[in-house]
Amino acid sequence: MEKILLKNIDKPEAYKLENYVANGGYKSIRKALEMEPDHIIQMVKDSNLRGRGGAGFPAGLKWSFIPKDPTLQKYLCCNADEGEPGTFKDRAIMDKDPHLLLEGMMITCYAIGASIGYVYIRGEFEYGASMLEAAIDEAYEKGFLGKDIFGSDFSLDLYVHRGAGAYICGEETALLESLEGGRGQPRKKPPFPALAGLYAKPTVINNVETLGCIPAILEKGPEWFKAIGPEKSPGTRICGVSGHVKKPGLYELPMGVPLRELIFDHCGGMRGNKPLKAVIPGGVSAPMLVEADIDTPMDFDSMAAKGTMLGSSAVIVMEEGTCMVKVAYITSRFFSHESCGKCTPCREGTSWQTRVLHRIEHGEGRPGDVELLESLCENIFGRTFCPLGDGAVMALRGALKHFKEEFVYHIQHKKCMVDS
Amino acid sequence: MxxxxxxxxxxxxxxxxxxxxxxxxxxxxxxxxxxxxxxxxxxxxxxxxxxxxxxxxxxxxxxxYTMYNWKKPVGRHHIQVCWNLSCSLLGAEHLISHMEKTLGITLGETTPDSMFTLTTAECLGSCGTAPMMQIGDDYYEDLTVEKVDKILADLRARS
Structure with a gap:
């Protein structure tokens, strides 16, 4: 299969501009600059490209919400705050093929009429941030960024903004707050960022992988893109596999490849050939699936139909013998640690949930704790300001749905049901 | 100043x-x-x-934000061990207790010579190469106890 996103990743010094060009790069932006911006938006709409950050929102539609008024300053923010546990795909693009992201951003900025773009990268990715900055410097030197790029009358400045350790900044309005120099707490929507985003100006926020698809869509057309994978959820996807498989890593595959194929063909199967117990298909916010579900195709709609989500397509594989109480505890600890504190159900609920799971995990569970957890889920889900609280609930509900007896056993016997 | x-x-x-x-x-x-x-x-x-x-x-x-160190001083090498799910499935806790023993400190503490501070981190985006840790800006991946010992010894020798 032809790769779109990781095609250059194993080539020597792919991060250099001259090598990106030699590998066919920066052709699409030249082509774009000869097109009407609206035509590009239509192409991306026609391609059915859906956001790779997690939510799967149609990218072209998002762009089309930007007002056409040419006197308004507009912004593009690339969401590179990769933090959903299990996810490590965007990092690969930024570390090894930063010009792919830059070209995607250039085309997007031209299409939406933005003259300034930011890459919001999580602070821990210092290496990726420095690679991006070096790539941006190279692009300026060559006249690919700055005034009148590629001899057109389009001018563009791109900058890197480093986060400083906060998962919540992957939520788009929290990201904007952070870019404006504040605490990364989500904003009330509406207004949506397309109308009032960065500095209250129209703003598009797209994930790294989403933007990485744009040059190929421009080059080969929406019909070509739509023909890869399911029509309503097309393209390739970078699946990041971790956990108990023989060959963890990144696999770029057409959307809709079944989990089974990913785990047993591409990743070589289970480590030590142990049976598969559970798999999280899209980062820890996505409810886990069990062995019986792994023929489900990895696309947005098929995963939703199974009651989970494709999310960031971060696949965490767990073998027989993994204690699900511990898994639930670790996941919950993460969400309570990352709760921004803005709204009560999330701030209080996730930490309460974590305390209960901690005591069950450490042999101090009390009768009624499972019911308490279920009631906490009830009181968090759908009642929080942003989806972080929902993520905490979905993760826990997934574990309780399939493995409730392990929680009950842990409480009654003060120890693990499984022999891990 | x-x-x-x-x-x-x-x-x-x-x-x-x-x-x-x-x-x-x-x-x-x-x-x-x-x-x-x-x-x-x-x-x-x-x-x-x-x-x-x-x-x-x-x-x-x-x-x-977690990356600003103002609560208490950190040592010359700030070790952050990821203990989120993917790393934990592959033995992060074991590495943490090993380092606590080797360095003679518990999580959150700094060695008396101010050389190392040991803390945990929540998912550093390196799950395919779990277990992993970050020291300063650098990522150390596919860790084992032996690798950790060598990394710490090298950092000590360099300082």
Whole structure:
């Protein structure tokens, strides 16, 4: 299969501009600059490209919400705050093929009429941030960024903004707050960022992988893109596999490849050939699936139909013998640690949930704790300001749905049901 | 007191934005990096003055993000071991207790010679090469106890 996103990743010094060009790069932006911006938006709409950050929102539609008024300053923010546990795909693009992201951003900025773009990268990715900055410097030197790029009358400045350790900044309005120099707490929507985003100006926020698809869509057309994978959820996807498989890593595959194929063909199967117990298909916010579900195709709609989500397509594989109480505890600890504190159900609920799971995990569970957890889920889900609280609930509900007896056993016997 | 070098860095960071306040995060990190990886109250207030932002807002930002080290000083090498799910499935806790034993400190502490601070981190985006840790800016991946011992010995020898 032809790769779109990781095609250059194993080539020597792919991060250099001259090598990106030699590998066919920066052709699409030249082509774009000869097109009407609206035509590009239509192409991306026609391609059915859906956001790779997690939510799967149609990218072209998002762009089309930007007002056409040419006197308004507009912004593009690339969401590179990769933090959903299990996810490590965007990092690969930024570390090894930063010009792919830059070209995607250039085309997007031209299409939406933005003259300034930011890459919001999580602070821990210092290496990726420095690679991006070096790539941006190279692009300026060559006249690919700055005034009148590629001899057109389009001018563009791109900058890197480093986060400083906060998962919540992957939520788009929290990201904007952070870019404006504040605490990364989500904003009330509406207004949506397309109308009032960065500095209250129209703003598009797209994930790294989403933007990485744009040059190929421009080059080969929406019909070509739509023909890869399911029509309503097309393209390739970078699946990041971790956990108990023989060959963890990144696999770029057409959307809709079944989990089974990913785990047993591409990743070589289970480590030590142990049976598969559970798999999280899209980062820890996505409810886990069990062995019986792994023929489900990895696309947005098929995963939703199974009651989970494709999310960031971060696949965490767990073998027989993994204690699900511990898994639930670790996941919950993460969400309570990352709760921004803005709204009560999330701030209080996730930490309460974590305390209960901690005591069950450490042999101090009390009768009624499972019911308490279920009631906490009830009181968090759908009642929080942003989806972080929902993520905490979905993760826990997934574990309780399939493995409730392990929680009950842990409480009654003060120890693990499984022999891990 | 901020040095000329730090002030120059802050000036450069400001150029990336139309708004002075947007430079807060970058400025705080520049200060921290130039001050032995630590952030003091005085330095935060100096940043507030330069960027024309109320000091309270600067403290609020420093308090919100995990990478600003203002609560207590960190040592020369700040070890952050990922203990989220993918790393935990492959033995992160074992590595943590091994390091606690080797370094003679518990999580959150710094060795008496100020060489190492040991903390945990929540998913550093390196799950395919779990278990992993970050020391300073560098990632160390596919860890084993033997690898960890060697990394710590090398850092000690280098310092």
């Amino acid at each position: 901020l040095t000329e070098k730090t002030l120059e860095k802050i000036k450069q960071i400001q150029k990336n934005y139309h708004s002075k306040k947007s430079a807060v995060m970058g400025a705080l990190m520049a200060v921290q990096r130039d001050s032995g990886n630590n952030l003091t109250r005085e330095d935060m207030d100096a940043v507030a003055k330069i960027l024309d932002v109320n000091p309270v807002e600067i403290h609020a930002v420093a308090g919100f």
